[in-house]
Amino acid sequence: MNEFPRIFAHRGARSLAPENTMAAFVKAMEAGAHWIEFDVDIMGDGTLLIMHDNTFDRTTSGKGGYYDKTFSDLRKLDAGGWFSKTYRFEPVPELADVITFLNMNHMWANLEIKPCFGGPTLRERLVESVAASLNSLNDTEHLIVSSFDHDLLAAFHEARPEIDLGWLFLRESQPGPDWASGAPELECRAIHPDDTGLTEAEVARMLDAGFEVNVWTVNDLDRARELARWGVTGIFTDRPQDFPAPALTR
Ligand code: G3P
Ligand code: CA
Numbered sequence: 001m002n003e004f005p006r007i008f009a010h011r012g013a014r015s016l017a018p019e020n021t022m023a024a025f026v027k028a029m030e031a032g033a034h035w036i037e038f039d040v041d042i043m044g045d046g047t048l049l050i051m052h053d054n055t056f057d058r059t060t061s062g063k064g065g066y067y068d069k070t071f072s073d074l075r076k077l078d079a080g081g082w083f084s085k086t087y088r089f090e091p092v093p094e095l096a097d098v099i100t101f102l103n104m105n106h107m108w109a110n111l112e113i114k115p116c117f118g119g120p121t122l123r124e125r126l127v128e129s130v131a132a133s134l135n136s137l138n139d140t141e142h143l144i145v146s147s148f149d150h151d152l153l154a155a156f157h158e159a160r161p162e163i164d165l166g167w168l169f170l171r172e173s174q175p176g177p178d179w180a181s182g183a184p185e186l187e188c189r190a191i192h193p194d195d196t197g198l199t200e201a202e203v204a205r206m207l208d209a210g211f212e213v214n215v216w217t218v219n220d221l222d223r224a225r226e227l228a229r230w231g232v233t234g235i236f237t238d239r240p241q242d243f244p245a246p247a248l249t250r
Pocket of ligand 2: 037038039112
């Protein structure tokens with residue numbers, strides 16, 4: 001067991017650069033993180049975009065949802081100016097951009113499929129397109145695909161059964177089956193619980209059931225140390241730069 005859990009730079013190093021942009025992924029790499037976490041959803045024309053929210057409002061210069069928009073709309077956006085002037089005109093990446101980054105830099109990833117609200121056809125297309133895009137990723141051994149939407153996760157598992165899955169959930173309010181029944185059903189590698197109020201006993205149950213446990217989102221080093229003592233295998237953090245070098249394990 002490593003001294004410290006694996007560090008996932010959450011939406012990239014989002015404390016240093018605008019989340020889910022190439023700048024944030026580069027910052028994560030510069031901070032010494034080997035794993036990045038990022039969010040993938042789909043636009044009306046099938047473009048796979050890297051974005052946390054289902055509207056452009058919070059993290060770009062655009063407005064409204066994107067399930068009825070296209071690639072040409074995406075290219076007009078500034079996804080960095082909201083964060084600081086330094087990042088003005090930073091583009092919203094597509095999944096293909098992130099895959100190229102991972103390949104070129106030998107970085108590893110947790111790809112989160114967002115709970116697409118664009119209707120059944122787009123939902124199906126999202127899963128199919130992510131599954132197909134991953135043919136371009138060199139190292140699928142060090143990839144974990146997760147989703148709060150366990151129907152999408154199940155569909156992805158059907159499409160790419162060889163790729164490791166994380167059972168992502170919000171412990172207090174997740175609808176549907178709990179991790180103890182849902183994660184084995186999908187043959188998940190890992191459980192991805194939220195950190196708020198997470199106890200040692202809960203972590204022990206997950207570990208004893210044979211899963212890795214990757215906890216989100218942990219920005220406090222002392223809390224990370226406590227989780228490490230409990231045996232968690234990974235933490236997601238917005239602040240990979242705060243963690244000591246031994247924390248940045250593969
Ligand atoms: O995958 C861990 C974490 O990213 C889940 O929450 O809302 O930041 O996507 P959120
Ligand atoms: Ca995420």
